[in-house]
Amino acid sequence: MILQIQKIQLKFIIIPFLLLFSFSVQAQNKEAKNLLDQVTSKVKSYDNIVIDFKYSLNNVKENINQDSKGNVTMKDNQYILNFMGVTKIFDGKKSYTIIPEDEEITISTVDEKDDNAITPSKMLTFFNSGYTYKIGDLQDIKGRKIQYIKLLPTSAKDQRKEILLGIDVQTKHIYNLIEIGKKGTKTTLTVNSFKTNQPLSKNQFTFAESKYPNYYINKLD
Known part of the structure; x- marks a missing residue:
């Protein structure tokens, strides 16, 4: 179960950090790159970011429709993600x-040199390679002008056909991200609330083992 949770979290930890990406100069579309640069500059000016999001998974062929909500708090090289319990x-x-369902906690040291490690620093360079992108459609969604940028994976092994990144033209914040799989699966993450420079405690990102007296502690180190 832990492995399954970790795979789920891989997707949902990376997506919110799209707000912080330093996008590659390999962009084939100057308009797209200019917009992404504005997003990056805007977000880097914040001390911290708190996001509430909705995640939807749909596959018409398999008759799958799932909706979940979550939130993430980010500051510098730290974060707290709450998703699917x-x-x-x-x-x-x-x-x-x-x-909590299993009363289990897994603790691991993250080595940023490990290619398989999930770290904020890697999230910051996620799109620097492996994708090409270009400007997409401009849509009016609930009175907001959302400019989409289409990202295409360059690897034939990537199971995603394309990724659509929606950016609010006025605020330069990410509105949503849509992943379309080669087998018909469509996942959408929508930012419901985007707050910045919130009052956070000094121990906001500190794990306190004393809060979980009956939990099994699984240390991977």
């Missing part, structure tokens, strides 16, 4: 995955 804390060095 699981909390993941990253304090800048160690990762803590808390699963």
